[in-house]
Amino acid sequence: MAEINNTKSASSWKFPFRIKIENRVDNPPKWLSPTLSVGAIIIALLIGAIVIWMGGGNPWAAYSHIAKYSLGSVGVLSDTLVKAIPLMLVGLACSIAFRMKLWNIGAEGQFFLGAFGASLVVLLPILPEDAPKWLFIITMAFFGMLFGALWGFIPGLLKARYNVNEIISTLMMNYIAIEWNNYFIYAVWSERGFQMSRMFQRNAWLPRLSDLSTRWPFFSGLTTHFGLVFAVLAAIILWLILSKSKWGYEIRLIGDNPKAAEYAGISIKKNIVLVMMVSGALAGLAGMSEIGGVVHRLQGAISPGYGYTGIIIAWLAKLNPLAVILASILFGALILAGREVQPAGIPTLIQGMIMVTLIASDFFYRNRVTIIRRVED
Amino acid sequence: MDQEITPPGIENVISMRGISKRFPGVIANDQVDFDLRRGEVHALLGENGAGKSTLMNVLAGLYRAEGGTITVHGKVANFNSPKESIDAGIGMVHQHFMLVPSQSVTENILLGLEEPRFRMKLSEFDKKIETIAEQFGLHVDPEAKIWQLSVGEQQRVEILKMLYRGADVLIMDEPTAVLAPSEIEELFNTLRSMTDQGKSIVFISHKLHEVMEISDRVTVLQKGRVTSSGINTSDVTRADLAHLMVGREVVFRVQKNEVQAGDLVLSVENLKAMNDKGLQSLNGVSLNVRQGEIVGLAGVAGNGQNELAETLVGLREAIEGKITVNEKEVTNKPVKLGIRHGISLIPADRTQVGTAPNLSVTDNVIMKNYDQKPIGQGWMVNSSEAGKYASELKEAYDIIVPTIDTSVRLLSGGNLQKVILAREISSEPKLMIAVQPTRGLDVGAIEGVQKLLLSQRESGAAILLISEELEELLSLSDRIYVIYEGEIMGEIADGDIEKIGQMMTGTRLEQIGKEGVGSNG
Numbered sequence: 001m002a003e004i005n006n007t008k009s010a011s012s013w014k015f016p017f018r019i020k021i022e023n024r025v026d027n028p029p030k031w032l033s034p035t036l037s038v039g040a041i042i043i044a045l046l047i048g049a050i051v052i053w054m055g056g057g058n059p060w061a062a063y064s065h066i067a068k069y070s071l072g073s074v075g076v077l078s079d080t081l082v083k084a085i086p087l088m089l090v091g092l093a094c095s096i097a098f099r100m101k102l103w104n105i106g107a108e109g110q111f112f113l114g115a116f117g118a119s120l121v122v123l124l125p126i127l128p129e130d131a132p133k134w135l136f137i138i139t140m141a142f143f144g145m146l147f148g149a150l151w152g153f154i155p156g157l158l159k160a161r162y163n164v165n166e167i168i169s170t171l172m173m174n175y176i177a178i179e180w181n182n183y184f185i186y187a188v189w190s191e192r193g194f195q196m197s198r199m200f201q202r203n204a205w206l207p208r209l210s211d212l213s214t215r216w217p218f219f220s221g222l223t224t225h226f227g228l229v230f231a232v233l234a235a236i237i238l239w240l241i242l243s244k245s246k247w248g249y250e251i252r253l254i255g256d257n258p259k260a261a262e263y264a265g266i267s268i269k270k271n272i273v274l275v276m277m278v279s280g281a282l283a284g285l286a287g288m289s290e291i292g293g294v295v296h297r298l299q300g301a302i303s304p305g306y307g308y309t310g311i312i313i314a315w316l317a318k319l320n321p322l323a324v325i326l327a328s329i330l331f332g333a334l335i336l337a338g339r340e341v342q343p344a345g346i347p348t349l350i351q352g353m354i355m356v357t358l359i360a361s362d363f364f365y366r367n368r369v370t371i372i373r374r375v376e377d
Numbered sequence: 378m379d380q381e382i383t384p385p386g387i388e389n390v391i392s393m394r395g396i397s398k399r400f401p402g403v404i405a406n407d408q409v410d411f412d413l414r415r416g417e418v419h420a421l422l423g424e425n426g427a428g429k430s431t432l433m434n435v436l437a438g439l440y441r442a443e444g445g446t447i448t449v450h451g452k453v454a455n456f457n458s459p460k461e462s463i464d465a466g467i468g469m470v471h472q473h474f475m476l477v478p479s480q481s482v483t484e485n486i487l488l489g490l491e492e493p494r495f496r497m498k499l500s501e502f503d504k505k506i507e508t509i510a511e512q513f514g515l516h517v518d519p520e521a522k523i524w525q526l527s528v529g530e531q532q533r534v535e536i537l538k539m540l541y542r543g544a545d546v547l548i549m550d551e552p553t554a555v556l557a558p559s560e561i562e563e564l565f566n567t568l569r570s571m572t573d574q575g576k577s578i579v580f581i582s583h584k585l586h587e588v589m590e591i592s593d594r595v596t597v598l599q600k601g602r603v604t605s606s607g608i609n610t611s612d613v614t615r616a617d618l619a620h621l622m623v624g625r626e627v628v629f630r631v632q633k634n635e636v637q638a639g640d641l642v643l644s645v646e647n648l649k650a651m652n653d654k655g656l657q658s659l660n661g662v663s664l665n666v667r668q669g670e671i672v673g674l675a676g677v678a679g680n681g682q683n684e685l686a687e688t689l690v691g692l693r694e695a696i697e698g699k700i701t702v703n704e705k706e707v708t709n710k711p712v713k714l715g716i717r718h719g720i721s722l723i724p725a726d727r728t729q730v731g732t733a734p735n736l737s738v739t740d741n742v743i744m745k746n747y748d749q750k751p752i753g754q755g756w757m758v759n760s761s762e763a764g765k766y767a768s769e770l771k772e773a774y775d776i777i778v779p780t781i782d783t784s785v786r787l788l789s790g791g792n793l794q795k796v797i798l799a800r801e802i803s804s805e806p807k808l809m810i811a812v813q814p815t816r817g818l819d820v821g822a823i824e825g826v827q828k829l830l831l832s833q834r835e836s837g838a839a840i841l842l843i844s845e846e847l848e849e850l851l852s853l854s855d856r857i858y859v860i861y862e863g864e865i866m867g868e869i870a871d872g873d874i875e876k877i878g879q880m881m882t883g884t885r886l887e888q889i890g891k892e893g894v895g896s897n898g
Contacts, residue, residue, distance in 0.1 A: 249758050256733040264744040265713030
C-alpha cells in the first residue's frame, strides 16, 4: 500500500499531509475492538440520519422516538427484551459457528425447525393436553433444540463428508424449512382454513412477567417471557465453553488454523458436525421460545429474518457470547421502535449499515493508520 | 561465479544482469546474472527457496526487481506487468495452472485477448490452435472442456496459451512436479521440438536427473546467489550439480558428545503412501531409529520427505507397510494416539502447520497437552496452569515476546521455531521427527535449534532429522539415510559426502563404485 504512494506521485503539487497505512506489528490494545464496534454503530446511525434528512424527515426526532419507545419505560423495555430474546439465541448460534469459521447462514431455517419441533409437542401431541407447565417447557425446549440441531446436522455432515460449501447448503435449507412449516400450517394443522395452527393451550405457554402480577403488581402487563432465562443461560454456558473449556480451545484452534489443529490430533470433521448441531440447537431454541412465549401457535410469519439479523449481531459482538446479549438488545430496540418510525426502510437500512461499517472497521483493527506531514523531497 | 562470455555466433535472447529482489526478511535474489540463448533449454536449478521462481517472476513481469537490468533481444526491457512481458515474447507456465475449468481449451487460450472482438467464431480459432498444437506436438482437443483434461493435457493448454500469444521464450516453473512419468517424457519431447524450431526454454527444477536429461545448460542458484552460471550440462555430472546446489561452507560446528545408542524406538518397514496429488510418493521406505540417536534423512526436496514425516505421525494414510514405535504398531492410527505414545513432529511449515497464527503464545504451546493434567482438568482448560506453563517455556527456551498473550503471527521466524520446539521438547518425546528445523533461520537461531536437538539426543530421545542441508545432517547425525523418489538409496554412517551426493541423485549404495555415477533411478 505504501508503494502506491511512492510510485504514483507524479503530480507536481502534493497535499501537505498523507495517510500512512501499515499492518499492525503488535497486538492491538484491548479497548480497540469494543471502541470500533461502538464507532461503527455511531457512523451507521449518522449515515441513517443523512438518509432521513434527505427524505425530508428530522433525524433527531426519529432517533429520540426510537430511543423513547424502546428503552424509555419499563413497559417498552420489556417489549424490547421480547424482541431481543430470539436475537440473542440466534446470535449465539452464529457466534459458535463463526468461531470455527463455519459460515452457518441457516439460523433462519433452524429457527423455523425449532418452532416446528416445539409445536409437535402440543399438536402431535407428544404430551397430553393437561400435562404440567414445567413438563411442557422442558419438552418443548428439548424438541426445539433437537429439530434445530437436526437442521444443522445435515449441512454439517455434508461439509465434513463431501466438503459441501455450508454457506450454500444452510442458505438453501432455510427455504426448505420455511416450506416444510408451510405444509403443516396450510394442510395438517390449519385452523379453519387459516394458515396457522390452533392456539396452544395455556399450560404450553412460557411464563411471562405479567403472570406474576398477582403477587407483584409492578409486573402487570410486562410481556417479557421465560425465554430470556434460556437466552441468558445459553450465553453464559456458551461463554464458558468458548473461553474456558477444552472443546472451546479446539474450536478456536480449528477456526484459526485447521491444519495445526489436525497436527495437534483434533478431529476437524467431528467438530464440524458437532458445532453445526450446537449452532442449530441454539437457533432451534430461539424458534421454540418465540412460539412458546410470544405467538403461542405455529404460523408462517414468526420471524422477520431473525436468522439473518443474528449474523450481524454475532459480528457486532465480535463473537463474544456475553456481548451478544447487549448487541441483541440494541437490535431488539431497533426492530421494535424502528417499526413505529417506518414499517420498512430506515430501520432495516440502519441494520445493514451497521453490518457494513462493522466490516469496514476491521480495517482499523488490522492496520495502523496515521496521518503524517509530507516531507519535502 | 564469473561472468560468462557468449561465444560468437550464438545469440542471447535474454540477458539478465545483477538482478536483486528482496522480500521482508530475505534476499531472494542477490546480484543474479542469467543468460538464455536462442534454441536452448536452460535449466535453473536450486533448492526450495533458492530464488529460482523469484528470478523468473521478475522476468515474467510479476515482480519488479530492486536492482539490475533485463535485456531482451539486445534491447533493455523494463516490465511493469505480465502483459508487457508477454508482448516482448516471454511466457511463463506456472506450477499452478490458471485455467477456467468449465470453458473449452480454445476459450481459455483466447481469454484476455483482443481477438475475437465481439462475435465468438470459435471454430475458426479452434483451427488456428490446432495448427500450432500440431507444429509442436502438443496434442489436445481444442473443443474439450478443461475439467475433462488430465493434468498433463492442462499443462499443454498452458503452453499453447503462451505460444498463441507469440512467446518465443517459455519459462516452465517446475513443470514435472505434477506429472506422471509417461507425461514427463511427452513434455520433454514437446520441449525438444520447440527448441528445434527456435524457441528458448527456461526449465526451473530441483530434480537433477531431469535437468541432466533435458537441458543444454544449467545455472545453479543457492540462497539467492548464482553458484554456477550457464555451464554446459554435458560437462558436469549429477554429483557436481548436487554439490553446487546444496554444498555450502560450514559456518560453525556444534559440540556433539558420545551417546551410546539404546533400544530400537522407530522401525519403518516397506512404507508406501500417496502425495496430495494422488501420485505415489513413498515407494517402500524402510528405516529405523534407536534411543539416543539422531538419524538424518538426506535428499533433494520433494523426494517424499514431507510425506514420510506426515505418515509417521498419522497425518497421512499409509497404503502399505508398517510403522512401529517402541514395539507398538502405530500405522494409520489417529494423530492423538501418536502424541500419547510420545511421537513428536516439528513440521517443515511453521506457519501453515506448526502454529495457529492469531492465537496467543500460551494457546500455541498447549496445543499438544491442553487435554492433559494439569492444564486440562475435566472439561476445562485451566488457564492459570496454562499461563504458568507458557511462562516457564518462555523463560527456559528464551522466547523473545512481550507477553505470553501475544499472537504468534507477530513473532520472528526464530522465535516461532522456539515456540514449536519448546512445545515439542517439553512433551518429553520418545521419538522426535524434525523436518527442516533450521530452514530460514539466522545463524544464531540455527545453533540454538541444533543444540536443543543434541540435548534431546543426550536425554535419550530417538530423533529422525529430515533436512536438505547436508552440512547440518553431517554435523548432527549419527547415521544418514538418503531418500530419492520415495525410496531409501542407502545408509551412511561415516559421513561420506561423495556417496551421499550420488545417492541423492538416484544411485543406490550398492551400485556406487561398481559403475561410477549411476543411471536414472
